[in-house]
Amino acid sequence: MIVSYSRREWLRSLGAGFGSLALASLMDEAGLLAAEPTAGVRSDLTPRPGHFPGKAKAVIQLFQNGGPSQMDLFDHKPELSKRNGQPHPEQVETFQLGNKNVLLGTAFKFARHSQCGMELSELIPQLAGIADDLCLVRSMYTENNNHPFAINMMQTGKTFNGRPAIGSWIGYALGSESRDLPGYVVLRDPAGYNTSGKSVWSSGWLPAVYQGTEFSSSGSPVLHLHPTRQQSPEASKRARALLAEMNAEHLQSHPGESELEARIQNFELAARMQLTATETLDLSREPAKVRAMYGLDNPETAGYGTRCLMARRLVEAGVRFVQVFPPLKPSFQPWDNHGDLKNGLRTICGQVDLPSAALIRDLKQRGLLDQVIVMWTGEFGRLPITEGADGRDHNRHAFSTLMAGGGFRGGLTYGATDEFGYKSVEKRVSVPDLHATVLHQLGIDHTKLAFTHNGRPERLTDPEVTGAKVVKEMLT
Numbered sequence: 001m002i003v004s005y006s007r008r009e010w011l012r013s014l015g016a017g018f019g020s021l022a023l024a025s026l027m028d029e030a031g032l033l034a035a036e037p038t039a040g041v042r043s044d045l046t047p048r049p050g051h052f053p054g055k056a057k058a059v060i061q062l063f064q065n066g067g068p069s070q071m072d073l074f075d076h077k078p079e080l081s082k083r084n085g086q087p088h089p090e091q092v093e094t095f096q097l098g099n100k101n102v103l104l105g106t107a108f109k110f111a112r113h114s115q116c117g118m119e120l121s122e123l124i125p126q127l128a129g130i131a132d133d134l135c136l137v138r139s140m141y142t143e144n145n146n147h148p149f150a151i152n153m154m155q156t157g158k159t160f161n162g163r164p165a166i167g168s169w170i171g172y173a174l175g176s177e178s179r180d181l182p183g184y185v186v187l188r189d190p191a192g193y194n195t196s197g198k199s200v201w202s203s204g205w206l207p208a209v210y211q212g213t214e215f216s217s218s219g220s221p222v223l224h225l226h227p228t229r230q231q232s233p234e235a236s237k238r239a240r241a242l243l244a245e246m247n248a249e250h251l252q253s254h255p256g257e258s259e260l261e262a263r264i265q266n267f268e269l270a271a272r273m274q275l276t277a278t279e280t281l282d283l284s285r286e287p288a289k290v291r292a293m294y295g296l297d298n299p300e301t302a303g304y305g306t307r308c309l310m311a312r313r314l315v316e317a318g319v320r321f322v323q324v325f326p327p328l329k330p331s332f333q334p335w336d337n338h339g340d341l342k343n344g345l346r347t348i349c350g351q352v353d354l355p356s357a358a359l360i361r362d363l364k365q366r367g368l369l370d371q372v373i374v375m376w377t378g379e380f381g382r383l384p385i386t387e388g389a390d391g392r393d394h395n396r397h398a399f400s401t402l403m404a405g406g407g408f409r410g411g412l413t414y415g416a417t418d419e420f421g422y423k424s425v426e427k428r429v430s431v432p433d434l435h436a437t438v439l440h441q442l443g444i445d446h447t448k449l450a451f452t453h454n455g456r457p458e459r460l461t462d463p464e465v466t467g468a469k470v471v472k473e474m475l476t
Contacts, residue, residue: 043207045176045183045269054443055370055476056406057177058315059170060322062308062356062376065151065194066335067399069382069392071421072106072345073121074400075138079419080384081105088385092422095145095394096338096387103420104386107342116411123349126357127376127402133360133369135408135474137401139415139424142380142431145394147195147333150379153431155200157460164204164451166435167321169460171210172451173444178318180276182213182269185314187307188325190218194332201323205453212323215314217306221281244268280317283309294358303327305355312362315372327351335378339391360404373406373441377434384420397423401434406441407476414474432461432468440470 071077084105091101109122114131127134144150149159156163164172167184176183186201188194201212215221247268283291283306294309295301304327311322326334330347337344356376363369381399382392398417404410415427436446439460446468450457461468 042172043209045171045209047175047177048173050174050443051445051448052443054441056373056441057371058320058322059167059373059375059406059438059442060311060315060324060359061167062324062352062359062374063154063200063326064335064352064376064378065326066147066331066333066337067150067378067380067382067394068335069337069341069345070138070398070400070417071382071384072108072341073123073349074136074402075398075417075421076110076119076121077106077384077417077419077421080421088420088422092383092385093145093395093397094383094385094387098338099383099385099387099393102386103384104392108345114411116413118411118413123345124353126353130357130360130404131411133364133404133410135403135410136413137403137415137429137434137474138398138413138417139426139428140377140381140399140401140431140434141424141428142396142399145380145396147336147379147394150394150396151196151200154377154379156204157432157435157462157466161199162202162204163458164206164210164460165201165212165323166438166460167201167212167323168203168206168210169449170321170439170442170444172206173439173449174320174442176318176320180269180272181280181314181317181319183320184210184212184323185319185321186212186214186323186325187217187310188214189303189328190216191328192332194325194328205458206451212321215277215281215310217303217310221277221310276317280313281310283313290362293362295354300350301352301354304352305358308355308359309362312359312366312368316366316368337382337391338393339388341391363405369405371406373408373438374402374404375438376402376404381421384422395422401429403474406438408441409474409476412474414471427471427473429471430466430468432463432466433471436461436463436468437471437474441475446470 071080080103083103086103088101088103110119112119113128116132118131118134118136120128120131142150142153144153144159152161153159155165171183184201203211286309291297294305296305307324311324314322326348330344334348360369360374363372363374378399381395383395387393398421415429416425417423418425439446439449446459446461447463450459
């Protein structure tokens with residue numbers, strides 16, 4: 001006698017044994033057992049072509065939370081140092097109290113590096129050593145000088161919450177090249193979250209399968225990967241086979257339930273990850289010289305270096321978008337130097353400079369840099385005036401971003417700010433421009449990448465409003 005069960009009843013009954021995962025707990029956390037599915041949208045990670053052949057196939061975003069100071073790192077301003085202590089000729093826009101509208105020159109030396117002669121600060125000697133592989137964009141600007149809003153802008157193309165992150169858009173457009181790993185992976189400091197937490201990698205109103213998946217850089221890399229209740233390999237195989245049969249049957253009888261299908265695909269993916277993820281993320285397999293190159297033998301660089309090395313291994317395995325977050329020290333916004341600028345910058349640069357450069361060097365020596373875009377960026381820059389005695393406030397009008405690989409022109413310094421570094425004035429690049437350019441290198445037409453939400457075709461770049469364009473001068 002065959003007993004008929006609903007989809008959710010079947011899934012509930014498999015709770016403890018599904019693919020050796022704690023399925024019931026996962027589903028409750030996701031709200032799946034009570035959620036009603038939505039219809040009519042693509043919700044899978046099957047690899048698919050872009051609108052045209054792209055030069056790149058993956059992106060690693062090294063997000064520098066807090067707002068790195070461009071005039072102390074990337075944008076040398078001799079006039080600023082010459083007029084240190086003098087009033088700024090105009091009243092600048094500030095965020096915090098305590099700004100004096102008095103010019104503050106940099107305390108750090110700049111020099112020209114590599115064949116291209118890119119001018120960079122003494123604080124980032126490792127990045128300076130690969131200047132010929134870097135595309136330095138000095139003319140970035142954004143729309144808000146408050147961290148959460150500016151982070152939203154950099155990650156989603158708008159300043160408000162609830163929109164899909166760029167990694168989610170890329171997964172929606174191209175799927176994933178790995179069957180056994182997520183398309184979008186997030187690597188944060190295992191001690192906690194930077195500003196805005198998990199919302200930074202949300203899929204918004206795109207199907208849940210496209211949201212970022214957190215991997216840990218300490219202990220077991222994947223949450224729920226190792227079950228508390230053990231099963232034999234044969235039992236696990238039978239459970240997965242039963243699940244696959246149920247999924248196929250459900251697709252026939254309930255077409256269009258894409259929300260539910262996206263969640264189920266995530267759980268099936270988790271089951272497959274039991275076989276592959278541990279091996280992919282086992283850094284002990286790396287030669288000692290590679291581990292040393294990333295700084296894994298130095299407590300100052302080991303944490304960030306681990307995440308950068310994991311990012312390389314993940315894109316090698318076919319992950320489409322990897323997002324690496326900075327250390328939580330000296331603060332959860334480690335580049336937010338409102339005070340003690342000199343020591344704060346030395347600390348955070350000492351943690352991220354070597355691993356960032358190592359990632360680019362490693363990709364290049366493996367022949368992967370042409371296929372992988374590395375994006376090193378914060379959410380905004382800093383002001384040329386002093387906050388208190390020795391700090392800099394937020395600046396939305398100018399900041400610098402480093403791009404490498406994936407067809408970005410190495411050795412290029414693009415755009416310029418005014419004589420003090422306050423505003424971008426030449427070849428200005430908006431955040432939507434940067435997004436459009438990254439998508440273009442992946443073979444995606446940013447004007448055609450759309451998802452209908454509330455009756456409106458939504459886009460990452462919203463070109464009709466933002467005027468977003470591909471900055472072809474930055475590309476080979």
